[in-house]
Amino acid sequence: MTMKTVESVQRKYEELAALDKKHFMHPTSSFKQQQERGPGFIFTEGKGIYLKDIRGKQVIDGLSSLWNVNIGHGREELGQAAMEQMKKLAFSSAFATNSHEPVIKLAEKVAQMTPGDLTMTFFTSGGSDANDTAFKTARYYWQLKGKSEKKKIISRQKSYHGVSVGASSATGLPAFRDFPSLAPDFYYVDSTIESLKELIAREGAETIAAFISEPVQGSGGVNLPPPNYFKEIREICDQNEILFIADEVITGFGRTGKNFGMENFDAVPDMMVIAKGISSGYAPLGGMVISEKLKNELIELTDGVYMHGYTYSGHPMCCAVALKNLEIIEEENLIENVLNMGAELQKGFKWLEQRHEEIGNIRGIGLLGAVEILKDKETNTRFSEPVSLKVVDEALKHGLLGRAIIYEGQDTLAFAPPFCINKQEVETIISIIDKSLTEVKMAGLK
Template sequence: MTQSEKLVEELRDLDKKHFFHPTSPIQQQQDQGPAFVFTEGKGIYLHDITGKKVIDGMSSLWNVNIGHGHEELGKAAMEQMNKLAFSSSFATFSNEPAIRLAAKLAQISPGDLSATFFTSGGSEANDTAYKLARHYWLLKGQPVRKKIISRTKSYHGVSMGATSATGLKAFRDFTTSLAPDFLYVDHFSTESLRSLIEAEGPETIAAFIAEPVQGAGGVHVAPEHYFSEVRQICDDYGILFITDEVITGFGRTGKYFGMEHYGVAPDMMCFAKGVTSGYAQLGGVMISNKLHQEFIDLSVGTLLHGYTYSGHPMACAVALKNLEIIEKENFIENAEQRGKELKEGLEWIQNERNIIGKVKGLGLMCGIEIVKDKQTNEGFETPLSPSIVAEAAKQGLICRSVVLDGQDIVVFSPPLSITKEEITDLIRMLNEAIRIVETAAFQKLLPNT
């Protein structure tokens, strides 16, 4: 055994013994070890310890927006760490990168979102939004306004509040005790939203939360007028409208933020992931100028909510450089154009293959539904998307399957830096993976002769 092979075996063994992986099949990891041990990333590509090179068709976790290996972000982190690696933001303490980033976010965000509460990631951002919404109504003298409405097929994170808001039932079933006062409505029905508000009593509803495009739930793009109707319903009943832009923010959909496609501004907005392109851990909640002023006018004493790393100087410095690169390299415009090409490529596969149903997406955020019968949309008894994802990895492409809530979907969100030629490579690899799985699936369906 070579030294390289010994290193691979050592890391696999250590991984199985000591690394308790998030959102992973536990038994599979114990039986097979890690699927990849990545050592390097450049652009849209990742390299693992065995030398295999793959297209990162998911931007890792929807978040490496500018692509891997940008040295400018490493330099920004180093320079800030050499000056001030960390300082607390409690007790009104502050630092320049956090101040500059909050101002930049106010400049680029939709509507009159003007003030940012920083967190370490998306789950914390969502939990913070629920707490701030409920605290807001306490300050307004309406303490019974505490219910949060979210949508089916939604994903808002895995902390206790975020799990409770998530519309994907499997995530809620993972724990034996959810946070109270979370309700769910059909993900595309404004009628069900209005009906639920009326049934519960508008005076009990604190906020409604929605992703502009549902990501982890299967890449579901809302109907054209859905969010304008949601905004009107929230206004009619005096309910706060929160958007979860954790995945859709910072260029992913071909605009800075997903809600810009609908011409609608929220009262609060959660963000994370693409704000640093995953190069540092950072998230936050933005609130409108109106809400910010009311917090100022109505608050007495200390705001008793915060995280150790809220406004982390190094993370904020990385975010500022990341946003500079997104704008300088025209990655938002590239996401719009490459997204069209990706969708066209997926539609070509849809015509070539028998098991591809609906193709959907917005910008560089796409999904394909796997069906046994295109006419009836009947699915396979055993979902095929996991097999397609596994075969795609063999071909050199990382993508992701969604089999929750009876779905069978393969989803994609490559870095915003992807080129037209790289889109072509992605489509070629995916088509071959689907061809192999499709052939095997229909051979099993044929009667014995």
């Protein structure tokens, strides 16, 4: 770029940054940092696994933005699908049994993809309101069955289920519950079967409506379940008349190398929560999928109105975009690429472990992976200051956007790149992590 162009671009950035600081309240951000530093990147375009900001800097989107841009950035087919639908029918309400073709076809497609007898979907705008819908529906179901005392929801520590009042209350990461007057009747267990059994015994199965879990915890650190965990969870829920809810917001639609994360663990829930990957982030969309059994019981138990619905439940344009997104995932065999490139990512992590004694606790499934940074791997001791934050900052300088997870004393680097990534691009990610960690270590670790 010429000097004049550089100056023009910088001026444009500064103008937007000033407006950002003045008018835009950022999600999950520091108020003070926003005012002191302004926006980090102002992204203007994306292509494949890459994002570019207004000043021309290109970075690899190592986390698919928020675990959601599964097919990658810049797919014009999705924009075309949105335009075609908006020209025909931009919006119509789905209340009072009204419907439209995109939502019907998407509900059918989801039913074809989900495991077991999960066949009916209630659509929302995202994961938080989908989880709230699941909690309300679970409690409503037990009320209809004359067991209104069954209202407690159990979730796992280090779980993440969203930020609406109900979803925040279910989230097992205390930092997300640091708000006054969250919803009552939410309980937390660690990731052992014994912990759940003890809580059920203490609280009484007759008071518990549902147990919810991510197949693989995402924001909590990319934590896989213990062996046979969900098979045992399924049995315990059946024995105690507790509904089993799977939060597939991150793991759904191919992220783990299967359509849904629970398919890796041979367990079928009563309810499934979906979002993110259903549209690859091109349109805001989520949903709650319920089993055929639950659907039939709800039909039999009431003649009244299900008094729950969002203005944008089953939005026509969002559904059209989701259908095209799922078509691309199938036609381009992207889930197969998830398996292949996931293996390359894990191989890269192991290479890093050989080069850096601080790398440990390598884990992952499909294109969902993480490593921890440890001072002493034998004792699982961490450094006094989170090293992952420094590595992520350094990696940005080299063109990689990753995520540091430091909740609950962790020091974890997490990655979940788009499904379209290739072997060379995986190797580039690993190379940048290697270089960044080396530079952080040279500056000194505490």
